[in-house]
Amino acid sequence: MSLMQGTQLRSTPPTSAARRAFIRAWPEFENPVAWFVALILVIMPLIANGFFLIEIFGTTLILGTIALSLMFLAGYGGMVSLMQLTIAGFSAYMVAVFGVSANTNISLGWPWWLATPMALALATAFGTLGGALAVRTEGIYTIMITLAIGAAFYYFTNQNWAIFGGHTGINTVATPHIWGIDWRNDVAFYYVALGVAAICYFAVQYVSRAPFGLALQGVRDNPRRMAALGFNVNAHRVAAYAFASFIAALGGVLQVWNYRQISPGSVSVNACIDILIIAVVGGITRPVGPYIGAFVFVILRTFALDLLVKFGLDGNRFRLLIGLGFLAIVFWSSDGMIGLWERWRRRNTTASPRTRRGGHG
């Protein structure tokens, strides 16, 4: 649908109807807050120092992108998959295995422009296969199967020394150097992460309004009816897994470039669940949710220790804090922080101009 609008805009001067449709398709363009956030993100290297740029904002963008893939599956497909981090981790491992690293007996030493697409393709295939497995059953079973896949991958990477380097993992993974720039430099890497995150964000936004995304949402709401209308329900679900896997794989590539190493600890079950927490805390109804959730998560993870110590508590209880926060969100706001924000705004608007809504009913 958006594609049609785009061509229309180019061929004729923007009519009001076309413009309305465009705004409906891309609501960010009308929202001053969105422009402001985008501007802040672009000039971030001028504001923040290296620590904040990478440890806070870079990590937020990476985790947010991985959580975005879960948001796409859960929000539009109704499938809560706990293996998105596993797919990202698989892609990270593949970058390390095909590319250059200190573990020369494992790494094949391909240049980055060959290793990265290979890793993306393999991780997407891996996620699609896992998805094809998960859609054999429905609803609540998806969580169990994807969690089992994630946990099995974690134990496998721990046991396997030939490909995955056992529990020490693969270290000193090489990062790309092109045009004389080291892309692992703080500023350069930040822009890479920002670019990937922005592309993924708009891709999800676009797909959610494309015919495929609309059909997927139909499948989420009423699979039997969609099947009766002639849609192949399982094919749509598997395709959604493929798309989400690709996004997660991109996140995984960024992650391995960021830390320059990958080990089973990065794909542990706790880390898989962290991604779910990020998506749920942020809100799985809109693509911006995972990034908000990731920001809150990273801030908490980085500063919880100081904060807890300041209140005279044990600084090691970060996971307890995360768990309790997650429980609170699940208890009181099923669509996360976005839901809280929207409820707060609605209450403000209904409090002042009451008469305008009254005429509605």
Next chain:
Amino acid sequence: MARFIERHPAWALIAIVAIAVLLWLVFAIWPPGLEQAIGRKRVFLNAVFNGITLGGLYFLVASGFTLIFGLMRNVNLAHGSLYLFGGYIGYAISTWTGSWLLSFIVAFIGVALVGVILQIVVFRRMEGQDLRQTMVTIGLSIVFADLMLWVFGGDFYQIQTPAWLIGPIQLPLVTAIKSSGEPVYLGYPLVRLVIFAASVVIGIAMWLALNRTRVGMIVRAGVDDRDILAATGVRIQLVFVLVFALGAGLAGIAGVVGGTFQSLSPGEDTRFLLASLVVVIVGGMGSIPGAALGAIIIGLAEQLGSVYIPTYAIVVTFLIMVLVLALRPQGLLARR
């Protein structure tokens, strides 16, 4: 059984041949060629016995999980935490009083009480919202894991095996023939056999309770259609609380067993959660016989795998799950 053979003659044949081969491998004296090909018979027998007894432990964990899921549609991802909590309680009691049997009773009651509190305080409020309940159990598992790490630290604990169970027992299974013609019998730790026998007894008791008693009838009816059951005047909430308590208590007992067999440490909760997930996916969700079958299959696959193909042992377990999902997505013994 007869109906299964009638309906799926090919599968029945494969199953019978597999069981026959396994029995032959266990009871026969291996010809030298076979020993050269796959190693000593003692190693194989030990792996089989370890697998079956590990299956008994898996059954204890998974049966509670599948019972709770079957009745309440609640995928309790905090089940591993209940297992570990039971283990820690058992450790504390057995070091304090020195009684191994008492630790089972206290662990059962303690963890069952946690289950009752969870059901009344948390899950009753969000009945029918599967996904939200599951999310809550994930949050709870994080909180429990951190609380237990806080109290017990990251150390390994092992529950002391009582004196009357220490030591191996000779089984009437010949592992090899000495050059003097004297047969060598298999020695195996008594405690593992006793625990396996106990889990078989618990399994049979559960089957009898479910199929021969009035409460069991109510639970089975609830698995099929809880709304109609509630409409007939059964106090369904009470049944939910009881079943949750039983399922959690079984996880607690399993924790003591696991603490005696192996050891207790942070991370074991996830391991046993994974085990129960795979067991119930393979066996069929909500089915007790399915949990038993799945537990034996997974236990055997894990132990045989770790002996014969060490780096890929987990893949074997996983492949079994994939195979079952591909051929029979509802699990081996589920109805539907």
